[in-house]
Amino acid sequence: MSALRDGADERLETPAAAALRAPPTMRSVVGALLRKELRVELRTFESVPAMSLFSVTTYVLFHFGLQKDTVTGSLASGVLWVTLLFASVLGINRLFVADAEQGGFDGFLLSPADRSALLLAKALALFIYLLALELVAVPAFALLLLGSSLAAAMPGLLVVLALGNLGVAAIGTLVGALAVRTRARDLLGPLLSLPLLVPVVIGCALATTPLFAVPAGGLPLRWLLTLGLYDLVFAVIAFALFDFLLED
């Protein structure tokens, strides 16, 4: 018995064990959670391939629904953003499902980590999923529907995409956590997130319209600023309220 305890004490003295005893830093927790998210996604391919496929299918639907071979200007920007929004709702719906069903929440709550770490990791994961989605969806859009030059629009479009993704990531993570532990999560996720995301669509669509116009225009700074502020407000709200959704 005493030998065992001695052995345990000795083990606790090693530097690695001492590091384990210290409370984990925010960065290491977020890093670990993010790695886990991405590993799960790489093993199951649950979200990103479905989102990408969905976006391409939606372009086909728009082609027949609008009865147009190419679109430009406000129509192009609307088709792109509505498609990206619906595709991202798919990702938002899946974001917390594994944690709710397979005990991920319980495991996380048992650990001494700060709860905001989960919010940050999930939002980062969603942001990365959205980037991966856009790697497929934007070239596919240019190939299938866009009537103006994508290369000319690209630098401005990257900025708008980044700001749009930030907004979707902040709102999507909050709404995903809110909806996941309800009975009708597949229904409530989109119902809750779409009205909250309408201002993001307004901002992104209006900022993208001049980029897709046939004599291409510049990026409207007013809309970038509005988008940035909206992202910031909802990031703060998500940060302030997320803890309450994890309590049990």
Place this chain on the structure above:
Amino acid sequence: MYGKRLRGLALTTCAALTLTLVAVLFWAPNDATEGFLQKIFYVHVPLAIVTLSGFIAGGLMAIQHLRTRDARWDVRSYVAIHISLVFGVGVLITGSIWAKGAWGHWWVWDEPTLVSFLLVMLLYATYQPLRFAIEDPDRQARAASVFAITAGVFVPICFTIVRLSSAYVHPRTLDNISGDLPGRMQVVFWMALASIGLLWLLLWRYEMASKHASAQLRRLRRLLSDDEDDAAPLRRSAAPTMTHAGSAR
């Protein structure tokens, strides 16, 4: 404690509403371009202002709920949002009637106030389904409060962004009140706002009193009967009850 002074408030509200109605119909001048139709303004605009204030009040009560963990604040927030939702349907209906009369269409997309109000209503329409989908009362209350705060912040932001997005900027009502409205119209408008505000408050207090009374009744039934089953079991519901809050005291 919730029923006290309700009769006085009810009588005051009735008197204020009657007086306002008389003033709207007989004292306020007819609008030069829109004529009698413009009178709907005295219902529609105060109703909209009270609805939005009610949503924001619901958000503030939800903050109080999360801070104090007192479930009574959740009930208050629920009742505030519930009544504002009912008022909001009235806003959409009166707004449509006014739009049809003044502009010839039931719905106009380039009127930012209309569009943002619709967005806010679409968001709040999910409040009851969200509550209904969560069975555990504590978790339901917390999720509802998180929603109410998020949506309460969304209200002013949504109005700002939709306003920015529209090319046409119509004169805003409150600008009108301070600037263009002739004296009598202004007086009647403030009367209408006050009486509809009173109506909201009255309904809120009635609902709270009713929730309090049914919780009391339930508790007495429990005490009187040995058999637990005699007190009707709580149904799964979107509406929080005071029973839960009462036991916490």
